[in-house]
Amino acid sequence: MIDERRFLELIEFYLDNDLSAADETELVSVVERSPAHLQQLRSILRDQNICRTALRGFTASDIAQRVSHLVQGWRPASAASAVSTVVAHAVSRRQTTARLYWIRMAAAALIVLVTAPMLWWFIRGQPADNDATAPRVVAVTGRALTERGTLIALGDHLRIGGIARTDAGAQVALVWPDGTQVDLAGGTTLAREAGTGEHLRLDLGSISVVAAKRPAEEALEVHCADATVRVVGTRFAVAFADGKSTVSVSEGLVRVQRRSDGKSSVLGAGQQVTVNLLPPPAPMLYSAERIEAVRQAVDAGRHPWVDSMASLRSQIGDLLAPRLPDAGDLLVPAASGPQLDRHLQARAEIDQLCRSMIGLSLWGRLQMDDPAATAALERIRRATDLRLIGDEADLLVSDMLVVHVLQSADLLRSTRWWSDQDSARIDRWITEVAFPAATRLEDRRRPSPQRSRGLAALMAIEAWRGNLPQVRARMSQLRSELPRLLPAVSNARMAAAEETDNGLFQNMIHVLLAVDIARAAGGEVGAAPAEWDAAVQAFVRRVTRLKLQATHAESALSSALFGNQPWRTTQIPSAALFPDTHTNSYCWYFPNLQARDPRLEQ
Amino acid sequence: MMERSGHLERPEVGPPMPTSMDQTQVDTLVAAALAGDLESFNQLVLHVYPQLVGFLAFHAPNPELVDEITQATFVAAYENLAKYQSRGVFSAWVKGIGRNLLRTELSRRSRLRGINHSKLESLLAESALGDLDRGSDLVDEDQLSQLDRLRGCLQKLSPRMRMIAERRFVEEVPVKVMAQQFKQSCASLAKVIFTIRRELRSCAEGRGDLT
Numbered sequence: 001m002i003d004e005r006r007f008l009e010l011i012e013f014y015l016d017n018d019l020s021a022a023d024e025t026e027l028v029s030v031v032e033r034s035p036a037h038l039q040q041l042r043s044i045l046r047d048q049n050i051c052r053t054a055l056r057g058f059t060a061s062d063i064a065q066r067v068s069h070l071v072q073g074w075r076p077a078s079a080a081s082a083v084s085t086v087v088a089h090a091v092s093r094r095q096t097t098a099r100l101y102w103i104r105m106a107a108a109a110l111i112v113l114v115t116a117p118m119l120w121w122f123i124r125g126q127p128a129d130n131d132a133t134a135p136r137v138v139a140v141t142g143r144a145l146t147e148r149g150t151l152i153a154l155g156d157h158l159r160i161g162g163i164a165r166t167d168a169g170a171q172v173a174l175v176w177p178d179g180t181q182v183d184l185a186g187g188t189t190l191a192r193e194a195g196t197g198e199h200l201r202l203d204l205g206s207i208s209v210v211a212a213k214r215p216a217e218e219a220l221e222v223h224c225a226d227a228t229v230r231v232v233g234t235r236f237a238v239a240f241a242d243g244k245s246t247v248s249v250s251e252g253l254v255r256v257q258r259r260s261d262g263k264s265s266v267l268g269a270g271q272q273v274t275v276n277l278l279p280p281p282a283p284m285l286y287s288a289e290r291i292e293a294v295r296q297a298v299d300a301g302r303h304p305w306v307d308s309m310a311s312l313r314s315q316i317g318d319l320l321a322p323r324l325p326d327a328g329d330l331l332v333p334a335a336s337g338p339q340l341d342r343h344l345q346a347r348a349e350i351d352q353l354c355r356s357m358i359g360l361s362l363w364g365r366l367q368m369d370d371p372a373a374t375a376a377l378e379r380i381r382r383a384t385d386l387r388l389i390g391d392e393a394d395l396l397v398s399d400m401l402v403v404h405v406l407q408s409a410d411l412l413r414s415t416r417w418w419s420d421q422d423s424a425r426i427d428r429w430i431t432e433v434a435f436p437a438a439t440r441l442e443d444r445r446r447p448s449p450q451r452s453r454g455l456a457a458l459m460a461i462e463a464w465r466g467n468l469p470q471v472r473a474r475m476s477q478l479r480s481e482l483p484r485l486l487p488a489v490s491n492a493r494m495a496a497a498e499e500t501d502n503g504l505f506q507n508m509i510h511v512l513l514a515v516d517i518a519r520a521a522g523g524e525v526g527a528a529p530a531e532w533d534a535a536v537q538a539f540v541r542r543v544t545r546l547k548l549q550a551t552h553a554e555s556a557l558s559s560a561l562f563g564n565q566p567w568r569t570t571q572i573p574s575a576a577l578f579p580d581t582h583t584n585s586y587c588w589y590f591p592n593l594q595a596r597d598p599r600l601e602q
Numbered sequence: 603m604m605e606r607s608g609h610l611e612r613p614e615v616g617p618p619m620p621t622s623m624d625q626t627q628v629d630t631l632v633a634a635a636l637a638g639d640l641e642s643f644n645q646l647v648l649h650v651y652p653q654l655v656g657f658l659a660f661h662a663p664n665p666e667l668v669d670e671i672t673q674a675t676f677v678a679a680y681e682n683l684a685k686y687q688s689r690g691v692f693s694a695w696v697k698g699i700g701r702n703l704l705r706t707e708l709s710r711r712s713r714l715r716g717i718n719h720s721k722l723e724s725l726l727a728e729s730a731l732g733d734l735d736r737g738s739d740l741v742d743e744d745q746l747s748q749l750d751r752l753r754g755c756l757q758k759l760s761p762r763m764r765m766i767a768e769r770r771f772v773e774e775v776p777v778k779v780m781a782q783q784f785k786q787s788c789a790s791l792a793k794v795i796f797t798i799r800r801e802l803r804s805c806a807e808g809r810g811d812l813t
Contacts (some may be wrong), residue, residue: 008792012777014722028721042729044701047799048658049668051771053659054752249708269713295713299706310735313728348792367713 144169206239327385361408397455463521471522483525490536543576755805
């Protein structure tokens with residue numbers, strides 16, 4: 001356990017933005033291991049805020065003057081861009097002032113020492129009138145040079161045509177007037193080029209970028225020998241080495257285009273790609289844009305995403321806790337007769353694995369959380385090591401394992417946690433286990449809940465493989481089978497009966513999943529057919545009648561069906577919606593963060 | 603400025619108390635600001651500043667964020683002034699903007715625990731976000747008056763403690779520099795600063811007198 005005085009010392013260093021990397025590692029390890037220390041840290045920081053706010057000599061009129069200056073001197077296109085830029089300043093200030101107190105003093109000494117006139121007409125001092133957008137150097141550690149071999153110092157401007165080179169171990173931070181910040185790592189050569197918007201050429205090394213929001217026509221572009229990264233407002237890193245660029249996105253969206261053939265992809269936060277491997281695999285359900293839309297909905301406090309995220313956050317500890325099932329055979333007998341208990345036991349074991357796998361994958365991707373993503377990967381590996389045997393093995397492989405493993409993998413593929421070995425493992429598992437099981441279910445002659453589960457699993461598999469024509473063909477098949485899957489007589493029974501028609505319920509929930517996969521992966525955006533609408537109406541009548549008496553499964557389907565998206569309805573009464581925002585969606589294992597796409601519900 | 607007791611004398615410290623305004627005055631200033639009168643907007647800023655900064659001081663995870671969200675809030679309020687409906691709740695409207703901006707920023711930071719971002723910042727943001735989401739959105743009058751009382755508590759500190767407090771909280775001198783000036787190790791000084799903060803807080807909350 002850390003000594004109290006050392007802990008307090010580290011906190012003061014943090015307040016001064018003067019934590020070394022080793023200090024930060026030490027402090028992080030303490031507060032990660034001990035919630036009490038995290039609370040103490042928060043409490044001390046709060047006390048610092050309060051003491052500073054109460055005692056500091058600056059006045060509200062100072063703030064008013066600063067605000068006046070901002071709103072008078074600079075009018076962005078939208079309030080959002082103004083605010084994001086101001087906050088971008090806040091971020092960059094915290095990141096770059098870590099060394100500034102000392103750098104200011106060092107820079108003062110440097111300026112006295114280095115007075116060669118040639119420095120001033122290159123990039124020193126104010127930018128030329130025709131280059132008012134030139135970025136300023138706000139932090140330098142180690143040695144960095146211009147292309148003329150002159151030292152780069154604080155306050156310099158990198159004009160168009162200028163080049164900055166950092167020695168190994170050196171760092172330079174550049175800040176643009178709009179708040180955009182670019183950090184050059186050691187051993188980097190970066191040039192600023194002419195053009196509409198902002199053009200940087202990365203010849204060697206790596207940069208990380210926090211880009212303020214810009215109009216699309218004035219986007220910031222980073223050019224490497226093999227690719228162009230285009231961005232209108234986000235945070236990302238580009239590295240160029242051995243003739244290949246690697247782009248890692250930590251916030252927002254960027255478009256990466258390969259120069260050789262023009263192929264491009266949109267990457268979202270948490271994703272990375274090496275340009276020679278473009279394009280990354282097509283998403284099954286979770287495109288980068290959709291994930292970003294969910295993040296923005298959560299950030300903006302929009303319902304139900306913000307509630308679902310808060311609920312998921314509260315469950316992360318529990319999701320990490322359970323013991324994973326042993327690899328190898330797991331018997332799944334029929335769900336009846338003397339083996340019923342054994343069946344339920346196997347189902348519970350798989351359910352626990354799937355819940356934690358999907359919840360951790362989602363949290364890991366949305367929050368870019370290392371422990372959650374790593375734990376999710378471990379569960380994916382364990383799930384694909386299981387060998388289900390027995391009468392209902394195919395059923396549980398299809399409607400639990402296939403759907404959850406592939407969704408989890410879909411969330412993590414193209415991120416820094418995913419490896420080629422993981423892709424190979426999934427492909428092998430699909431070939432040997434998943435595809436045969438789903439095909440056996442789907443091969444049943446008559447439409448049935450088993451057949452609809454097999455069909456949904458096959459669509460997930462085809463989407464994962466990027467076989468989009470097959471996804472569309474399966475969707476076409478599903479449409480043709482809807483009259484038999486959802487017969488009018490069953491609808492009438494569903495609306496009136498006391499007991500849930502479990503078969504009909506299973507059909508609806510798997511159709512909904514298949515429809516979403518078809519739209520996300522296959523671009524199938526056709527309207528719902530009359531049979532679906534009739535089944536939904538019958539279901540709405542049922543839950544409207546039952547309201548709070550709706551079963552767990554009915555509440556889950558209510559929540560999955562609710563919304564403005566295609567194939568959904570807003571007619572479901574709120575009393576019938578699932579009370580636990582964490583677990584409602586296509587099936588009762590799915591967090592509704594997954595089921596509802598904010599882009600379709602503006 | 604005059605030198606006194608080895609530190610700079612300050613005629614007055616701390617943010618001003620809220621300026622008293624009735625609904626009509628607020629709405630008149632809003633109308634004038636909408637017509638382009640920046641001075642009117644500045645008066646509105648002065649009016650709501652104490653409540654906003656008080657709220658942020660209690661909820662933001664670090665001092666920089668208090669400053670920047672304060673500034674961003676007023677810029678956003680200015681840009682969205684036309685959307686304000688004259689109901690005499692201007693301060694609540696502005697505070698709501700501040701809360702949303704803080705929430706958005708905390709949410710953003712909490713998920714940046716990866717590439718090129720401090721893990722510590724993410725942990726703090728996540729913790730602060732959790733507190734914000736659990737409620738206690740509003741800074742009650744007692745919390746605002748704590749800020750006011752705290753200034754009085756400062757005067758009750760011993761001269762040396764007061765000097766350390768002013769250096770650290772007002773002038774924001776880095777602890778390494780202060781350690782050299784006070785000829786103490788950083789760890790010892792950190793402990794002293796911790797004690798001062800705790801005692802000032804305790805005094806401001808009315809839980810005890812300063813020793």
